[in-house]
Amino acid sequence: MYYAPHVTLAEAAAQADELAERGAARELAALRAQWDDELEAAARSSDFRERALAFRALGLFRWRAKEELLRRGLDDGSPAARGAALLSLELLSRDHPSTVNAVRPLLHALASGDDNPAVRRLAVMALKNGSPQRDTIVLLEGIGSSEEAEPQLRQAAAKVAQLLRRKQAARR
Numbered sequence: 001m002y003y004a005p006h007v008t009l010a011e012a013a014a015q016a017d018e019l020a021e022r023g024a025a026r027e028l029a030a031l032r033a034q035w036d037d038e039l040e041a042a043a044r045s046s047d048f049r050e051r052a053l054a055f056r057a058l059g060l061f062r063w064r065a066k067e068e069l070l071r072r073g074l075d076d077g078s079p080a081a082r083g084a085a086l087l088s089l090e091l092l093s094r095d096h097p098s099t100v101n102a103v104r105p106l107l108h109a110l111a112s113g114d115d116n117p118a119v120r121r122l123a124v125m126a127l128k129n130g131s132p133q134r135d136t137i138v139l140l141e142g143i144g145s146s147e148e149a150e151p152q153l154r155q156a157a158a159k160v161a162q163l164l165r166r167k168q169a170a171r172r
Helices: 009-022 024-041 049-060 064-074 079-093 095-101 103-113 117-127 136-146 151-171
Strands: none
Touching: 009 024, 009 049, 009 064, 024 049, 049 064, 049 079, 064 079, 064 103, 079 095, 079 103, 079 117, 095 103, 103 117, 103 136, 117 136, 117 151, 136 151
16 A cells, blocks of 8 residues: 655544554554654654644554553643543543553543543543443542532533443443
């Protein structure tokens, strides 16, 4: 397969997402190999926009081997980078609850105390793909009933808590 020489990381990530959706594993692996160094460099950039793009690309590339790099995105100083990392984490964890379970304490901290309301909502949405653990359900129910939390966050937290309760009941 031929790749244009002047493709941006964003374009490569979109192409990777398309390949992943089609199940073209060999082509996706080749694209990952081609973009490995550039993606790593972007994730370490001093420009928050480049870091955010890199963290979002990790999910679109379905790059499970780079979960540690994604974890660093959850700690990033930029809300845009944290949000992009959360979007990728949610995508990667759809079929792999272990992705969420590995960073659960960090997701709890983001959901309950991040300064950015959008980051808090994205953390709540990522928690839905993890195992239905009691501490997560209690935290989400607390956020869902909090008068201080913004309405969208309360609604999302209550919905995810309910979903996790159903998952928990189905296991028994």
